[in-house]
Amino acid sequence: MVRLTGKVLDIEYRGVLLNRDDARTIGVLDGDRVELINEEKKTVAQAFVTTTATMLQQGTAGVYQVTNRRLQLEGGEAIEIRAVGRPASIDFIKKKMDKGKLTMEETQTIIREIVDDTLSPGEISAYLVGTYINGLDMDEIEYLTRSAVNTGEKLSFASHPIVDKHSIGGVPGNKITLLVVPIIVAAGLKCPKTSSRAITGAGGTADLMEAIAPVAFSAEELQSMTEKVGGAIVWGGATNIAPADDKIILYEYPLKIDPHGQMLASVMAKKFAVGADLVVIDIPVGRYAKVTTVEEGRKLARDFMELGDRLGMRVECALTYGEAPIGRSIGVNLEVAEALRILKGEEGPDSLIQKSAVIAGIALEMAGKVQAGEGTASALDLLTSGKADAMMQKIIEVQGGDPAVTAEDLPPGDHSFTVNAPETGYVVEMNNRALITIARAAGAPHDHGAGIHLHKKQGQHVKKGDPIFTIHADRSWRLQKALEEGRRLMPVVVEGMLIDRVPGNYWRTPMH
Ligand SMILES: O=P(O)(O)OC[C@H]1O[C@H](OP(=O)(O)O)[C@H](O)[C@@H]1O
Numbered sequence: 001m002v003r004l005t006g007k008v009l010d011i012e013y014r015g016v017l018l019n020r021d022d023a024r025t026i027g028v029l030d031g032d033r034v035e036l037i038n039e040e041k042k043t044v045a046q047a048f049v050t051t052t053a054t055m056l057q058q059g060t061a062g063v064y065q066v067t068n069r070r071l072q073l074e075g076g077e078a079i080e081i082r083a084v085g086r087p088a089s090i091d092f093i094k095k096k097m098d099k100g101k102l103t104m105e106e107t108q109t110i111i112r113e114i115v116d117d118t119l120s121p122g123e124i125s126a127y128l129v130g131t132y133i134n135g136l137d138m139d140e141i142e143y144l145t146r147s148a149v150n151t152g153e154k155l156s157f158a159s160h161p162i163v164d165k166h167s168i169g170g171v172p173g174n175k176i177t178l179l180v181v182p183i184i185v186a187a188g189l190k191c192p193k194t195s196s197r198a199i200t201g202a203g204g205t206a207d208l209m210e211a212i213a214p215v216a217f218s219a220e221e222l223q224s225m226t227e228k229v230g231g232a233i234v235w236g237g238a239t240n241i242a243p244a245d246d247k248i249i250l251y252e253y254p255l256k257i258d259p260h261g262q263m264l265a266s267v268m269a270k271k272f273a274v275g276a277d278l279v280v281i282d283i284p285v286g287r288y289a290k291v292t293t294v295e296e297g298r299k300l301a302r303d304f305m306e307l308g309d310r311l312g313m314r315v316e317c318a319l320t321y322g323e324a325p326i327g328r329s330i331g332v333n334l335e336v337a338e339a340l341r342i343l344k345g346e347e348g349p350d351s352l353i354q355k356s357a358v359i360a361g362i363a364l365e366m367a368g369k370v371q372a373g374e375g376t377a378s379a380l381d382l383l384t385s386g387k388a389d390a391m392m393q394k395i396i397e398v399q400g401g402d403p404a405v406t407a408e409d410l411p412p413g414d415h416s417f418t419v420n421a422p423e424t425g426y427v428v429e430m431n432n433r434a435l436i437t438i439a440r441a442a443g444a445p446h447d448h449g450a451g452i453h454l455h456k457k458q459g460q461h462v463k464k465g466d467p468i469f470t471i472h473a474d475r476s477w478r479l480q481k482a483l484e485e486g487r488r489l490m491p492v493v494v495e496g497m498l499i500d501r502v503p504g505n506y507w508r509t510p511m512h
């Protein structure tokens with residue numbers, strides 16, 4: 001055991017930086033694990049070793065911010081450091097990479113070490129890719145779900161039922177939670193909704209909600225907000241509810257992957273941990289969605305229901321149309337503005353209103369609020385009567401946002417480019433995946449003004465020169481990046497007499 005002086009490094013990363021001479025004394029090489037002890041607080045972290053003796057003064061250990069959250073150093077305290085062996089999970093990750101079946105104990109160890117920040121980004125990615133390529137069977141998915149819940153906190157409500165919804169994502173513009181949750185709560189049900197940030201998309205529900213209210217709350221706060229107004233829409237990554245989830249999503253996001261077993265566990269762990277009794281799952285089906293055929297969607301629905309049975313939750317799934325974006329907007333401000341307009345009774349796209357009403361309607365029927373077959377109409381009634389809007393205002397307020405927020409407070413980015421129809425004809429294809437790539441290149445979801453507004457949708461007739469969609473960005477270099485992606489991907493196909501024109505010169509005239 002070696003004693004060094006702790007120095008907090010103002011870098012949002014995990015690990016500890018050691019002077020190469022101290023590393024030699026401790027007996028570790030760059031990348032090895034060390035245990036760090038600050039009085040009663042301990043953690044295991046990866047050591048990074050300086051290549052010169054002067055980069056970090058000998059006798060000092062530089063602790064990165066993520067690791068310091070466990071040690072809580074202010075700087076200048078003496079900390080004890082010793083070498084420890086490689087994490088136990090690495091053998092289990094290797095087992096999955098070799099197509100093995102993981103036990104409950106092995107899964108629990110992997111998840112515990114992810115939550116404790118013991119595993120390095122490379123090891124977490126190896127685990128994810130192992131599960132992506134070799135899959136997880138239903139036992140392994142149940143172990144993963146239980147482990148994700150056991151490593152965090154659970155909510156416990158005195159009155160039931162607790163109703164929840166979740167979308168598997170994969171379709172752009174899917175802002176339905178901003179309508180579905182207030183409808184469910186306006187019907188008198190409790191819905192403590194936790195959402196993730198974008199995984200494969202250009203804006204997850206947590207990203208969207210954050211534009212109008214804080215979303216980072218503890219499990220206790222989520223419970224008390226739900227008890228007070230009936231519901232809330234928060235970011236799962238801040239709650240300590242299934243805390244492994246967000247740490248896993250962090251490595252799925254750049255790869256744009258959402259492995260089947262991880263997705264089931266991620267969604268259902270969040271439902272189980274909030275104590276949900278009744279759950280509606282939205283499964284968008286479309287050529288460029290996560291689920292490409294109805295058969296695949298039915299199989300996934302059965303998996304969700306089986307997992308629900310094993311965990312004691314009643315699950316119903318809706319296979320929804322995922323060929324085209326939902327509504328006419330993609331990206332944070334554009335999507336939230338579209339949802340707020342509908343809540344305020346202004347006109348909005350049918351695809352968004354109908355989908356939200358169908359999903360909320362299933363929840364109302366499951367909870368016995370209405371007879372079977374009457375859910376959609378009842379949900380629409382709650383939406384058009386303004387009751388869902390009043391409820392959304394309460395939810396925004398209880399989360400610390402401004403309940404008077406309107407669509408006008410959420411402007412699209414100033415830098416824009418409109419793509420016009422090259423020919424008269426029909427919009428025969430909208431490639432969802434390409435639209436997401438373009439929106440992300442424009443800066444979504446980090447830049448709230450970034451995204452795409454669709455003037456036309458699949459199947460609509462356009463005249464030559466009609467605007468088809470506008471890309472918005474907060475920064476001009478981001479807009480240029482988005483245009484490069486657009487030229488490469490050609491996300492919209494208008495079919496008239498001309499099948500294609502190379503290069504597509506409709507990308508050439510910027511409109512501001
Ligand atoms: O980025 P992609 O992969 O599209 O999906 C991720 C989104 O889907 C789910 O939506 P919700 O929480 O049910 O609204 C997640 O929580 C997240 O917001």
Ligand SMILES: O=c1cc[nH]c(=O)[nH]1
Nearest residue numbers: 168169196263266267
């Ligand atoms: O919350 C979610 C949604 C989709 N996929 C996941 O892995 N988690």
